[in-house]
Amino acid sequence: MVALLKREFYIFKHNLIPYICTWALIPMSIYLFISIPLSHHIKTDVINYLNWSSIGNAVSASSVLVYIITLNSILKYRDTTNFSKLMLSSPRTNSQHLMAIVLWSTGIGVIQFLCSLALTQSLNSSNLFIIDIILILLYGLPIIIMVSNIAIFIGLIVSSSFIRTSLATILSIFLLFGSGLFVPLKGAPSFFYYSPLYHTILNIQNIITIDSSIVYPSIIVFVISVIIFFINLIISHKVFRT
């Protein structure tokens, strides 16, 4: 697996500037085009909206980036490319290939998460304690891992690029506006409240608003990610090497 991660690192090294630009531009765009306009309409308790939405900024920016990176990687395996042939003829198992994709995209996602948090916090002149940042990251990490696994799942089962793009759009809209990232889910249909994603995000927001948090929503999201990973592994045996 180290070899697979090393490959990603070499490519990353050659594309460092685009990555840095992405890490800065995604949260900046979300801040400018979502957070600021919504701050004029949404009032939040305890802290101001711009500060409250910084969690939404970090989660959505990292999720979008992780989704793109993961989908891009899995499609290289799915489509019969020279790269996939080289990788699949090596003595590495499908689980190692999938694990490498998840680990690498999660790593990039974590950097994006921290960059977004740093950017929004500095723009709002607010200070988070190191322990808060660690907790926010720990509780947010399962979401990044789950998005990566969902992207692998979609990449493996959907061959049409049109359907893949449509699904990505629906997922983005759900994540941005249906999981309490930017719009508090007051008055939303009750099924939204059963979503483990919503509870995880609410839990992370609680860290900066009421200074308390619980771990189980993140654990549920992580368990879901593990289940999706194993489903992906089974599907990969049908999709790879056909």
Add this chain to the structure above:
Amino acid sequence: MEASITLKSLAKKFDSETILADLSIGVENNSNHVLIGQNGAGKSTILKILVGLIEKDAGVAYIHGKDISTRPEETRMVTGYMPQYIDLDCDMTIYENLIVYSELYGVPSDKAKSRIQNFSEIFNYKDILFKQPTNQSIGLLRSIQLSRALLHDPKILLLDEPTLGMDSQYKVKVWNLLDRIGKDKTILFTTQDFSEAEKFADRISILHRGDIKMDGTFEKLVGATKGLSKYEIRFKDTPLEDILNPLKEMPKILKPLLNGNSLEFYSNDKKDFFRVLKSVINSEIVDIDISFCKLLDLYLGLVENGLE
């Protein structure tokens, strides 16, 4: 001798097209074995099945006695594969390509570096080692691919047309290298170059329509023709088709053909040649060529179903 690679009743279909049909073959340990056949005969498919790039539909395949379906990681670990197409990753430098590959096969870093150094000197790509593999000649890229396949010092080498697109200088380097390091390796390769097959293979398998038509050493294959020779009589002017009529009445004459100004046929009896010569003596003959049946003749004869 012990077999390194064993294929039993292998079958593969792509859509409705049968690529391999009940194919069985054994490749002896530490031998050079060549697969020859037309495009689409199934040569590359055999190699791809062995490295796990495609799944077989039926049959079993063993590498060093291990089933490739149940122990794929172990069998791939001892195998070096060079595909027919260029598959170097253009997002990385040549050096990074080779390092990543060696790590995929668990080669220690210091060993990998010294082997890369060694191969880059042999194939003269030391100067471009830290450049991306774009805008380089096919011959050079193929030689990098061969180096890559050898990085983990595999016991089995699967080479899909290893010298395809190479100039003669690179071809010589490739065969010299394989000759030098191949003593304790089993090499299964495919080629369209029959002189390469005659020169470098210990054993030759002729594939046609997904099955082995003939298999054996070059001497055995040619011996099977019982001294079959190819005769060619060249005339000053293009002869009429009628010239073939007396040949058709001679049962031992095989595949008589008018090729431009030349009359070609196969026979293993010289008397037939003299009879043909007698029948065409009134036409102006400019040259006569007699050659023992070579691998190419044998192959063409088999494929075109004339010499079977």
